[in-house]
Structures are given as C-alpha cells and as structure tokens.
Amino acid sequence: MTGVLVVDDDPYLLRALRITLRAHGYDVTVAEDGRAALLAAARTPPSLVILDLGLPDMDGVAVLATLRSWSQVPVLVLSARHGSADKVQALDAGADDYITKPFGLDELLARLRALRRRSLDDAEPTLVTTDAFTVDLGKRRVTRDGEDIRLTPTEWKMLEILVRNPEKLITQQQLLSEVWGPAYAKETNYLRVYMAQLRRKLEPDAGAPRHLLTEAGIGYRFMP
C-alpha cells in the first residue's frame, strides 16, 4: 500500500485530503505540525509526503531540510504564497513539486501520480561487503561467490536490520519487534531458528560464524 504523509494545520483541508486520498487507494497518515511530521516520517517512512509550508511550530522549509537530511522520499509542497521567491526556496531545499492554494484535487492527484512514477527508479546503491558474501540493500539481493542466495522474507528482514547497523549490537527485543512485531518480544526461539538459517546460507563455516555473531543473553551483531 502506498503511504502518504500529509502535513497541514488546517483541519478542514486535512480532512478533505484524507478522505480523497483514501478513496484513491492511498494509506494516509496526517500530522498537524512540523515536529509531529518528522516523528511520523521517522517511525513509519511514507512513500510520498505532502507538506504545507505554513505550519504553527516551525518553518516549512526547515521541516523539509531536516527531512532531507535522512530521507529521499518525494515531497510535494503546498503553499498559500504565489511569490516566486518562496517557490525557489522550497524547490532548492529539496522539494520535488510545488503547488499553490487553492488547488484542484484532481490536479493534486495527477501530480502525486507523476511523483510516484519517478520515485521507482531511485537506485539506492548501498552495498555492504564481507569476505564471504555481499548484500545489496537497494536491489534486495545477496550474493556469495558470485551466486545468488535466496532468502525468505523473514530472513531478509533480520539480515537487513543487522547489516544496516554494522558492528552494532542489536538486542533480541529490537530484532523481534522489528521483524515480528512488538507482541513477539519473548519468542527468542525464532531468532535462533532464523539465525541458524542465515548462517547456513551465508557463513563459510556455519558452526564458527565470523560475521553474524551471537552475544549470549543480549542479542546479535553483524561484523563486515
């Protein structure tokens, strides 16, 4: 499902957008100020962001700049200002599109479609290599000795979390709640089963792992 984060302080517009976007199949999250928007974007990264520049707590361009510091998500900016200086500022801060109020909902939907069309070919060239295997986070692919390794969805989720935090200790609870959900925080069994499978598929000697390490009683750690 395509997730859209709508950031605006006008409750009426918010309501209209939520209804319209839901009716067109988007999964809508809303935020009424900049702080809430950044929190929401960090917690559940959306596929698209609609951002009003006139927010009560902080400048819209500042929100955009902060978001851009860690996310490449396409952003469509809303503004009541027609002045070209504002547009220039927003576009240069990293906005992908700019639309002035008032606007037609069909135009907004068309611009969203155009944005999403472009967002697919954002090749995220993050490649993590060890001397045994290579993980391509963008293409979602693992290779070993030139051969593709086939991972199940659960195996991949676990590996992705570990690989995105190299050398960092990930607790069992972190892994369980990220992969299976917070309700599974005590099912440490799952971790053993899947860690064993990952090692069998990736480690040269699954009995003596060198990259997927166990920290007894605490969690696991990935070493490049």
Next chain:
Amino acid sequence: MTGVLVVDDDPYLLRALRITLRAHGYDVTVAEDGRAALLAAARTPPSLVILDLGLPDMDGVAVLATLRSWSQVPVLVLSARHGSADKVQALDAGADDYITKPFGLDELLARLRALRRRSLDDAEPTLVTTDAFTVDLGKRRVTRDGEDIRLTPTEWKMLEILVRNPEKLITQQQLLSEVWGPAYAKETNYLRVYMAQLRRKLEPDAGAPRHLLTEAGIGYRFMP
C-alpha cells in the same frame, strides 16, 4: 553541459529564455513548433525539455505523448491555461512539471534545477537483451528469435517496470500500484496471472523461468 530544448512559438519569450538559460550554463536549442521539436529531440537528445502547450502546428499534449513514446527526458510544460483539467492532462501524458504563464524566470530556473536533480542517473539503455528475448523500451517492442512478440498493455507495463530495474527486486505493492493504481495493492492474484502470461510468451521454459523470477512473499525480479 546540460542541453535544454525550448519549444515555444513566441519569439520574444524564446529569446528571453535562450539568453537567460545560456547565462546559467545551459546549452540551449530552440524549436518553434511541434514537428521541429520532435526532430530536434530525436537528432540531439536534450537533458531537459521546456514545452509550451500552445503550438501552431499540433497540440502540445500530442507532442509530449509522441516524445514520451521513445524518450524519458524530463519535460517541463508551459501553459497559458490555469485550468486544472489541462494540468491533469499534461501530467498524465508524461510531463514532469507544469508552470503557468506568466512566470518568474527565477522560478523557472529553480524548477529546472529540481528536475535535473531527479534525473541524475540517466544513462538509460533503451535496449535490454537476454539470451531468450530482447526488449526495446523506446519502441515498446519485444522480440524473440527475431519474431515480434505481441504484448497486451498490462503485460507491457509490468514488463517495463521490471526491465527498467534489472536485478532489482520489485515488491508486489510497487508493481500493483504502478500498473493498476494504489487501490489495488492487495490484488496479488493479478500478478500471478500476468506473470504467467509473460513467462509463457518470453521464457524458453515457462515452468522454470530464468529471467522473470519470483521472490516468494515479496515480489518479482528481472535478470538479464
């Protein structure tokens, strides 16, 4: 040098744009009607296109659609019309941005920067070959053993997305929302039906696919 093709029939605007864009480091080509624009774009493919919808010889949207049939170059549309129906039509025909006259030159420049930022990873091969079949993304054609393969519109859309992202895993949700729209993100049935058809038409052995691979529970992947 970034090449910009400017298509407009107003000689004054053309002159102003040429001077301004050259001053900002762009390499400018101009065309005064649709036919000349398409010829120029075909002969020396530009990095960006600025297209006025009001042309003397043919409808601007038709020019855009024709251009889109073989090129993915970012297009910024100029129009004197403020109506949202026009915008929707242009954006759905493949425009990447839309700006109404009159406009500020600094806004135009900012939008051009935003467009160029998004299209950095060009180098788009229009011809993708495997040892079983060949896909010509520009001409929208698929050949196998020298024979043309007939694809339905839906089959083509699906294949195009996969082929434009070689080796990359495309999730079921990405495929569904690109081909059928975001509201269909749960109809994974469609994917199976059409993937089976694509394999029957393209794979030497549809039962053991080598180029259109299934990642169970996640999505599909194209391997050249």
Next chain:
DNA sequence: GCGGATCTTGATGAATCCTTGATGCCGCCC
C-alpha cells in the same frame, strides 16, 4: 450491434514458508 481481444475472478494442486517442539551442546554456578 458484433466479434475478438483483453481484463477480471474463482478454483485447484503444488511449492514455499512459518511455526513449534524435541534433542543435544556448551559454559556457568551451585
């Protein structure tokens, strides 16, 4: 309208994946 192509929808067996329990190993403390 009519006919053909294309798109939906449902049903079936096969393949894959997740869960769960049992078993054995290792290190540690009593």
Next chain:
DNA sequence: GGGCGGCATCAAGGATTCATCAAGATCCGC
C-alpha cells in the same frame, strides 16, 4: 560432577503463497 539456562540444530505440521487453468465480464474497433 550434576543441574541449569541459553544456544544451535533438526524435522514435521500447518498455514500461506504461488502457478495454472478456465470461465465470465468488459472493453474496443469495425
């Protein structure tokens, strides 16, 4: 040395997902 807790491994079941087929429903050009 024996008991214990945490870990690794294995295998089987049940659940989910996939491939395939075929029958309507719908769209489109003539």
